[in-house]
Amino acid sequence: MAYGTQVWITGANGRIGRELTKLLNPMDYEIFATDIDEVDITDSKRVNIFVDINRPDVIINCAGLTDIDNCEKNIETAFRVNAIGAKNLAIAANRINAKIIQLSTDDVFGGDSKTPYREYDLTNPQTVYGKSKALGEEYIKEFSHTYFILRSSWLYGGGNKYVENIIEEGKKNGKVVVASNQIGSPTSSTELAKFILRIIDSYDYGLYHTACEGKCSRKEFAEKVLELANIKADVEEVDNHLDFNKRPSYSALDNFLLSITNIYKFPKWEDALKDYINK
Ligand SMILES: NC(=O)c1ccc[n+]([C@@H]2O[C@H](COP(=O)([O-])OP(=O)(O)OC[C@H]3O[C@@H](n4cnc5c(N)ncnc54)[C@H](OP(=O)(O)O)[C@@H]3O)[C@@H](O)[C@H]2O)c1
Known part of the structure; x- marks a missing residue:
């Protein structure tokens, strides 16, 4: 995309918003980074005034x-x-012919699969979060034409301290307690942000699974974190872990559409984690 492409990031103070704002080079893009105090996305009037004044080419x-x-x-x-926030942005994007990139989640699935979910698998959200995100996806498809919907999973980094907490707990207690019966595809926020940067310039619109390659249990993930950080500690699984008991028990994602179109290859979750810990 040409210099001066205008990119509006909503929720810019959040984990992914911050990571993305950091990665976008201001020499390449003019960035509008807003959060709820500047533009509440549930306020359709405010959203439309903002796009009319700033005319972004891309809304993330x-x-x-x-x-x-x-x-x-x-x-x-x-x-x-x-x-509704996603719907407001989709309508505004459509009105000014902007691309929209909507972040979505593995929580749109029911958790009863035995193999990683692909884009064509039926959604079956079990929580209010999952249901509201699934409706957000529907609205994006219904009200905009030039959209990317990116479903990701088990994001860490960019302000999410999941990895740091495992290290801290391991060092302090010699033991880390994790939820049992959970399988996912841990994804580094930096890797997701790098992918978003790549598609800002592309026209391969649609719904994609965008997670680091592979899958693991919470226990395997914690063990890998401890190994990479050189910490000797046990990992204990417990049922009904308070932080995770509402999440789907199985939410690994297969980046099927990215792989059959050769658009992009995410690193393996172990490699992305190694990079994250080394940095
Ligand atoms: N983190 C994950 O594991 C994960 C995985 C897959 C997908 N996602 C998706 O990725 C997106 C970003 O996730 P995240 O982890 O970066 O979330 P986050 O850290 O919770 O950030 C969300 C941001 O949105 C802001 N916000 C809330 N209501 C708003 C409104 N009405 N108008 C404008 N801004 C508002 C929040 O402000 P306040 O903090 O003041 O409320 C916060 O700064 C979400 O859509 C999420 O569903 C996340």
């Missing part, structure tokens, strides 16, 4: 109500932000 929606328990307690807010 990193805004969301992402805390699963908070979504269960505040159902209306969850749907307002995750679904």
Whole structure:
């Protein structure tokens, strides 16, 4: 894309929003980074005024109500932000012919699969968070033409301290406690942000699974973190871990459409984790 391409990042103070703002080179892009205080995406009037004034070429929606328990307690807010907010942005993007990149999640799946989910698998969200994100996806498809919907999984980094917490717990207690019965595809926020950077310039619109390659259990992930950080500690699995008991038990993603089109290859989760820990 030519110098001066204007990119609007909503939810720019969040984990992915921050990572993305860091990666986008201001020499290549003019960046509008806003969060709820500047533009509340649930306010359609405000969203439309913003696009009319700034005319972004690309809108990257990193805004969301992402805390699963908070979504269960505040159902209306969850749907307002995750679904209506996405709809407002899709309509605005369509009006000014901008691309829209919507971040979505493995929580749109039910967790009852035995193999990594592909883009064509039926969604079956079990939580308010998952249901509101699934409706957000529908709205993006319905109200915009030039969209990317990116489903990712088990994101760490960019302000999410999951890896750091494992290291801290291992050092302090000689033991790390993780949720049992959970399989996913851990993905580094930096790797996701790198992919987003790549598609800003592309026209391969559609829905994609965008996770680091491979899958593991929470235990395998914690063991790998400890190994890479050179810490000797045991990893103990517990049922009904408070932080994760509402997440799908199986949510590994297969980047099927990226792989059959040769658009992009994410690194293996172990390699991305190694990079993250080394940095
Ligand atoms: N983290 C993951 O594991 C993961 C995995 C897959 C997909 N995703 C998706 O990726 C997106 C970003 O995730 P994240 O982890 O970066 O989330 P995050 O850290 O919770 O950031 C979301 C940001 O959106 C802001 N926000 C909330 N309501 C808003 C509104 N009405 N208008 C504008 N901004 C608003 C939040 O502000 P406040 O903090 O003030 O509320 C926060 O700064 C989400 O859509 C999420 O569903 C995340």
